[in-house]
Amino acid sequence: MNTVVIVENSRKMIDNYIRMLEACKEKIECKYFRYPEKAVEYIRREGAAVLVCELDMPVMSGKEVFDMVEIISPETVKIAMAQVKDVRETLEIVNHSRIFKLILKPFFLSEDLVEPIKSALNYYKLQEKKKNHSMDMTVKWNSVDKDTKKLVDEVEKKKQTYHNICKTMTGIMKGNLQCGSIELSPGEKDKVVDLFEGMFQEFMRYYMFGAQNYIFHINYLMNLFHCPEEHRVFRLRKKNNQEIPNEILENIVYTIFIIGYASREILGCYQLKAVIDKENGEYVLGLLIKVSKKTQEEQRGEKRVEETVMQMVQKMIDVFAERRLKETSEDFVAEKIYYKEGALSDE
CATH class of the missing domain: 3.30.565 (Heat Shock Protein 90)
Structure with a gap:
């Protein structure tokens, strides 16, 4: 399963993401949602390898989406998107919601979106291979938190x-x-x-x-x-x-x-x-x-x-x-x- 769910309340931004990922559509199956509740329902029903979600959204915030997905599909790898000016407020969410990558906005190069998704998919596949083996996830997430904090x-x-x-x-x-x-x-x-x-x-x-x-x-x-x-x-x-x-x-x-x-x-x-x-x-x-x-x-x-x-x-x-x-x-x-x-x- 290589499905990537992308949640963004702006139609204009979704259109931008579709263009950025056009070259990868044969290898990466993307599902786009403007309404986070529909994205959560899709993941509950179909599952997803990666979830890319904007943190600042009306009605249901990105943190609430990540918390719900953590319960219904803990294996899904999470990528957060946030404005540069909101980084300090984002840090607590990143540290407590098991975020794999943080993408700072605005970004206009395809690589800024494609590379984090590819990295998350590779990590998801690695998780799948090691499902039946004991893993010390705490060390891995501490490393992620340390890298994120360094960036912030x-x-x-x-x-x-x-x-x-x-x-x-x-x-x-x-x-x-x-x-x-x-x-x-x-x-x-x-x-x-x-x-x-x-x-x-x-x-x-x-x-x-x-x-x-x-x-x-x-x-x-x-x-x-x-x-x-x-x-x-x-x-x-x-x-x-x-x-x-x-x-x-x-x-x-x-x-x-x-x-x-x-x-x-x-x-x-x-x-x-x-x-x-x-x-x-x-x-x-x-x-x-x-x-x-x-x-x-x-x-x-x-x-x-x-x-x-x-x-x-x-x-x-x-x-x-x-x-x-x-x-x-x-x-x-x-x-x-x-x-x-x-x-x-x-x-």
Whole structure:
């Protein structure tokens, strides 16, 4: 029996998993469930070699699923999926629910899902072969717990480092706002500080993933800035299929992140369109931000805050970009931002 049961309440994520496992479908039989109770009933009736389950689900949590499967099918090997930001809360579940592997999300490479499943299937087969022999499972699970705790500790150490960086950056910003050169009321200064503190924290979460491909960045930015039901529209595309050097790609997507975050927090409703192109050996990011008349009227009372934020945003963009061309009107901002390899500003 090589059946793998995958439980995920998001239809979109299930579709992603189906695509990731397409190449292995002849060797691995996967059953997908959005509703955990149906997955538990299937395992009770048919059994399963491996259970892959999201921990954070409504109605029935991943821990409850694992606990029920432990009772009805203790031989099933369990793999948990959890967000990076939820790792500390996940540790207790991992230590007490006999979790074989922990997959940290978001992930966008097929190997990040395929390899843990293959490893779990191999472990399941090993269990089956040794069913009639005495085994000291305690030693094995202690080893798994130790490896998992090591992973969690490493992630937490990184998170603490980035948290300290955010605190330092926020402290510098507070100092600049208190120097008297920026005419804002105390309440307005608090709004600016809160906005940038949130930006720094989210940026460091983004940055901690390190070098990633174009698809990863699209997904990350779409999740942050594209929410049509709240009248926030974000689009990003490349005009050519040419591979973008990682140094340039990071500078471009971090620029988009800064502008997108400021637009979301300041404007609320917007249309943000980004196009990556190449002109005369330079990489170019074309940006168009459209704002409705209603949004502009609502923002009139926050004009000084908006102007201050946008001034700081422009200075941050200068760190990543070579030069810029900008055009504005009452309801849109259009900008071309140019990048060269090895041209990162030292300012």
